[in-house]
Amino acid sequence: MKRIFFIIIGALLLWGCEKTIEFDGEMTKPYIVMISQPEADSVWMVDLSYSRFLLLSQEIKTIDDATVTMEVNGSIVSGSAQSLGDGLYNTHIVPQSGDTLTLRARVGDEEVVAGCRMPFSPTITDFHAEYDTSYYENWDGSSTYAECTPRYHFKLHDKAGEKNYYRIRMFFKDDDCEDCEIENLYFSIEDPLIYDEDVVVVILNEGENYFYGHSLMFSDERIDGTTHNIAIDNISQSFLTRSNNTVIIEVSALSRELYLYLSSLEAAENGDDLGFFSEPVQIICNVKGGIGVLGGMSTTTLTDKL
Amino acid sequence: MKKICIIVLMCLFGTALQAQGSVWGTVTDAQTGETLIGATVFDTLSKKGTSTNQQGRYTLTLNGDTAVLRVSFVGCQTQYFAISTHGNQRLDVQLNGSTTLAEVKIVGQRVEHVESSQASQVEIPVEMIRNVPVLFGETDVVKVVQLLPGVQNGGEGTSGMYVRGGGPDENLFLLDGVPMYNVNHLGGFFSAFNSDAVKNITLYKGSFPAHFGSRLSSVLDIATNNGNDKEFHGGLNVGLISAKCYFEGPIVKEKTTFSISARRTYFDLLLQPVLAIAMASLDEDEKVNAGYYFYDLNAKVTHKFNDRSRLYGSFYMGDDAVYAKYRFGYGYNEQDNMKLRYNWGNIVGCLRWNYELSPKLFMNVTGAYTRYRNDLSLTEESKWYDGNDISLFSAGMTFNSGIHDISGRVDFDYAPDPDHAVKFGGQYMFHIFTPETSSMKVEEHDSWDEIDTNFVLGQSKVFAHEVMAFIEDDWRINDRFKVNGGLNLTGFGVQGKFYPSVQPRLSGRVLIADNLSAKVGYAYMTQYLHLLSNSNISLPTDLWVPVTANIKPMTSQQVAAGFFYNLKNIVNLSVEGYYKYMNNLLEYKDGASFFGSSTDWENKVCMGRGWSYGVEFLAQKNFGKLTGWIGYTWSHTDRLFDREGQMLNNGKVFPAKYDRRHDISIVATYKFSERFDASATWVFSTGNAATLALQEFDPGTGGDYYNYIVPYVESRNNFRMPNYHRMDLSLNWHKNLKHGKRTLSLSIYNVYNRQNPYLVYESYDYSYNNASLKQLSIFPILPSLSYSWRF
Known part of the structure; x- marks a missing residue:
């Protein structure tokens, strides 16, 4: 009897704790x-x-x-x-x-x-690459192959006295293949002055406190007016075993509007990882009377033919 | 000009030149010996009066030859004393708690309501708190306070308090004068204050007296029982989810008393049958145990050395605990054990010495300690036997955060002449913040590996010093005008930076008629602490952090004005308007989360401004068969974050998430007979503001982001949830027993089963390719029974 009583009480409590019901939302006009x-x-x-x-x-x-x-x-x-x-x-x-x-x-x-x-193109100097080449045996021991891992360095000259916003992206192009499209490349940058990740995001992504992705945006908040060395590492791709490939690094200066717009899109995506516990993200737009962005960019392209 | 100056000076100090005598003493309850806070002592001849302080003490300096003192307190029989005012004399008064003359009972209340110089202040009778029906039948101090105008709750069933547009961290909760940080149990559904231990509650929403500081929006001053100094009493209460008991009595009759009360929930016991059902489907070698409970304990010892000297020691301890154990075994060969334990709660200890230095000067010396902790530990241990060796793997993780405060305070009450009541003093508080520390330990011993890893992650302790000095004077200018003016000086030192603050306070009253007064008040407040929290629920992961070299203290300036009226000695009416401007408020940046981490928190918040204005109406009846109040608030609360790099909502004004236009509460208790009474409450409030993306769009980034279609939030808190309303009912049957009195209570929460929204979210049904908005309601109609016995 005692057991039944406890089961009833327990079931009542669970039933009472949560109930989901349909809700009538008012439709709003499209923008x-x-x-x-x-x-x-x-x-x-x-x-x-x-x-x-x-x-x-x-x-x-x-x-x-x-x-x-x-x-x-x-x-x-x-x-x-x-x-x-x-x-x-x-x-x-x-x-x-x-x-x-x-x-x-x-x-x-x-x-x-x-x-x-429209922003001015970023000033880049001293672009150079280092290659680590490793040799491996094929699985059947018949031959060896080389794997080359590049590491890129360049200097970014930030103009003092003005707010500048940047984006670094990397691409890969197979020069032997005319029909092939340019592909995104993933890379890492470990530099707290341009990237300082939230520990929670690091834990969730099981990563370290450095950037890893195919597009890194940052402002000059911590490098204002300086010449800053940037090192790009851990480039992903199987193309590295092949020849006649070109690595393209795009360093773009973004207008403030575009930077805020793209950053808020990025924050919206990261915020999804934490769901209920993160603040909703408002996409920052500069279109009066509607949604969206008009934001310019100027790009300096660096290439390395492997 | 010279003559005018002389006349003004004579007016100001003229009374001081007349013959003066002081009468002072303590007002206590005749039955229990308990000191009475806020009892009124009034000379009916000179029309001068005062009220007792937190220690039940008063001082009244009088002119003339004789005085007729009227001493009154809510629920007690008023007593009159004819005295000579020549010289100083002590008059300790013991008030009897029963009378049949209702109109006599209310005199004190009327006088205080209309005559006090303090606007935006509400006294809440403890008896009323015990009668108001609440969730699971669990009497809750904070939830009753939420029913007052100007005070809003954080959400369905929660104890979060939002006062006049302020946040939940802007309220100063004082337990016997000592600040408490975490005032909630079970995610905020219950407050940490056990009503059995409470003697007096006063809420200040504005016009703060100068002796209070360090929070922007409110002060909830809670005094606990000293204990009966004549005989032993006690009580026991058993409810649906918790049981509590209290005992009080003399250790040395009329000299040393004690009071102790304790409460514990038994959710963990109720969960056992559910677990038993769940375990029936598990393997024989699997065992699961899990539960949750909270408890709190209040204890107080009072010692009276003599009529001039008393010592109080009070202690509070409250904890919430979640635990889970899982054991799994593969016969004799392998065994896994996992354990989780999560504790959070407060300890508050206080030692206070009262001493009468002279009839006109009274001193309080207080030493206090507060600790808030939040500790999580998770361990896993595996053992396996391969026929030859025993291998062992163990991993443990801990997470700790908390605050330790050590403080000392000296304050004085000084009554230099009949028209002045001066308070002055100082306080020093040493804060030790542990924002968060995580550690991990991994051990592995087998025939292949010997691994032993330890690491600690997190911030080191942050030390801060807070000092405060204050002076205030409650000055009765003449029969019509009375002002309370003061200055609160504070300073906060942290990370090598010192933030000083000068905070003027002023409130005044004009007596328009015997039963009608107008009051006005101004207060400047500064706050040096922030609560990092991401949701409306009070989670144990919420972290208190101090201001830093970059994050400035929050400040507020508030003006309030209103009329206070006593209707035929039956009902106290008040209507008050306020405007509050707040600066350096914090809001979280878009996408920011503090869940489990305060690291780098300064980069996740923005600083901005806010303002709130509104009108509050209160009609309160504390006497007779029908008691209760009707409260209504119309208010408007906005935020503006438009500083460079700190922008939110595109730098435009947006409503605060606790902005509610209308708030109504009706509380009524009717005593049908000595054996039966009933209480009901009805609350209505405009729906909470929430941020909801009502439109979606194609961001046109060419696949740079995973989300092809992005939700578009037009502005922060752009969406209103449906209005909230609810009725609760409580029926109480009393019976006198041979030893004491028993009460059987039936409480019904949400009588008409209103499905109030707790949160709204978008739900997508992939099967039907259909999106819908849904709301989550958590408390339907909830009946509960409780049994109490008092002796």
Whole structure:
């Protein structure tokens, strides 16, 4: 009897502790999403779409009938952008470093607008590589093969007295394969001045306190006005056993708007690891009247042909 | 001009030139000998009065030849004393606790409500706390305080307190004058204060007197029982989830007393049948045991050396504990043992000496120790036998954090003349913060390896010094005007940096009529501690950290004004408006989490500003068959984080997460007879603000991020959960027994089974390709029974 009594009490407690019920959320109006990340010396493109209410599982709707107007240094550039379909707009405009850009898109009665300044390309010097070559026997002992692990060094000159934002990305290209696409490369950088990871994230990722990924963004907060040595290590890829490959390192200067936008996207993704215990992330946009970003970048490309 | 100055000086000091005499003493309960806090001593001839302090002591300096003193206290029979005011004289008063004249009982309350110079202050009768129905029938001091206007709870069933737009870490909880850090049990569903041990509760929401400091939003001053100095009494209470008991009595009659109360939950016992069912499906060699409990213990010893000197020693200890054990064996060959133990809680110890230096000067010397700890240990041990050797693997992990405070305080009450009651003193507090320390130990011994690894990760201790000096004067300018002005000077030294703060406090009262007054108050407050927490739930992983060289102290300035009215000696009415501006507030950056780690916490927070304004209405009836109150608050609380590098919400104003427009609480107790009474509460509040992404979009990053579609949060706390409302009911049957009195109570929490939202989240059903918003409700209708016996 006593046992039954305890079971009933226990079951009642468990039943009472949690109950999930349907909730009626109010549908909110979609925003115009305008994404444009012009790169210096490249054609300026714009992507337009609508956001969707989170409870709708329909496809994201692109906008192909917008009137897109672009201004460079305060002057409207003649000839509106051409729709390429799928929400993409192409122009003949090639922004330069230091240009001030304004972008407007009108869809019916709605207009969204954003502005940014194109950053100057980062100044990089002393780029050089070191190679560690290891030799291994094939599994059947018939021959040996070499594995080459490069380590890259360069100096980044940060301009004093202004806020600068950077991004480093690495790619790999197989020069023997014309049809092959450029692939992302994963790499590591151990440098607390440009990357200082949260211990929790380190534990969750079972990693160490250094960056490992294919895209590292950082601000000049701790290297302002200095010439900073950067070392790239632990490059992943099986291509290293092959020849006629090119490693491409892109060091980009990002406008503040683009840096904040991309950083918040990154934070949103990392925040998912901690779910309930992390603050929700607000994507930082600079599009007035809508969502998205107009943020420029200028890139210095370093290549190493293996 | 000279004449005007002379006239002003004569007005100010004229009374001091008249014949003066002082009367002083202690007001106690005639039955228990317990000192009464807040009892009113009032001269009906000169219309001057005062109230007793935390030690039940008063001093009244009087002019004229004679005085007729009226001594009153809530629930006690008022007594009158005709005395001569020539010279100094001691008058200790013992008030009887029963009377049939209801209107006599309320005199003291009316006088205090209307005449006090203090705005934004509420006294909560302990009897009312014992009657209010609450969760699982467990009487809870903090949950009753949450029913007052201007005070909001943190969420369904929790003890988190949000006062006038402030955060949960901005409340100073004083237990016998000593600060307590973790005031919650079980994730905040219960407070750490056992109502059996409590004698008096006063809440300050603004216009803080100068002798309080170190928190921005409120002070909850809780005094515990000294113990009956005449005879032994006790009680026992058995409820659905916990049992508690208390004992009090004289050690040496009318000289030394003790009071002790203890409480423990038995969730762990209730869990046993569930575990028994779960274990039935396990292998024979598998064994599981797990549980949770909390307990607290209050003890106090009081010794009266003589009429002028008393010593108090009080002690509190409370802990929450989670434990789990798992044992698994493969016959004789292998055995695995895993153990988890998680403890968190407080220890508060205090030694206080009261001494009357003279009839006009009273001294308090206090030494105190507070400890908050949060300890986790996890061990695993494996043994296996391969026929020849025994191999052993063991791994252990610990996580510790906490605070130790050692403090000393001296304060004085001085009544130089009939119109002034001065308090002054100083305090020094030494803080030792252990933000967090983790250690790991791994041992492996077998025929191949001998591994022995130890490492410690975490921050070292942080030492901080906090000093405070204060002076305040409760000055009765004339029959109509009374002010309480003071200055609180504090300083906090940490990491080689010293933060000084000068905090002026001022409150005043104008008596418009005998039963109507207007009050106004201003307070500047500074706070040097922060609570790192990521959710509305009070988790043991929440960490207290001090300000640093980079994180400045939080400050607030608050003005409050209101009218206080006594309606026909039956109901106290008040309406109060306030505006509070807060600076250097902390909010967590987007994506930041402190779960299990405070490392580098300064980089995870932003500093900004906030403000809150509102109007509070309270109608309170403490006497008669029907007692209770109706409280209503209209308020608005915003945050603005727009500093460079500290920006949140794109630098725009956003509502604080505890911003609630309307808050209503109705509390009523009706005494049908000596044998039966019933209580009911109804609460309503605007839904909590939460951050919810209502739109999603394609970020156009060309696959740089895993999430192809990204949720878009328009602004922080952009979403309102549905309104919250709930009714609770309590029915109490009393019976006098041969020895004492028993009470059988039936409590029903959430009578009409309202499914109030605890949190809202997006849920996706992949089978039907369908997304939905869901809310989690945690407490449906919950009846509970409790039995108590007092003797």
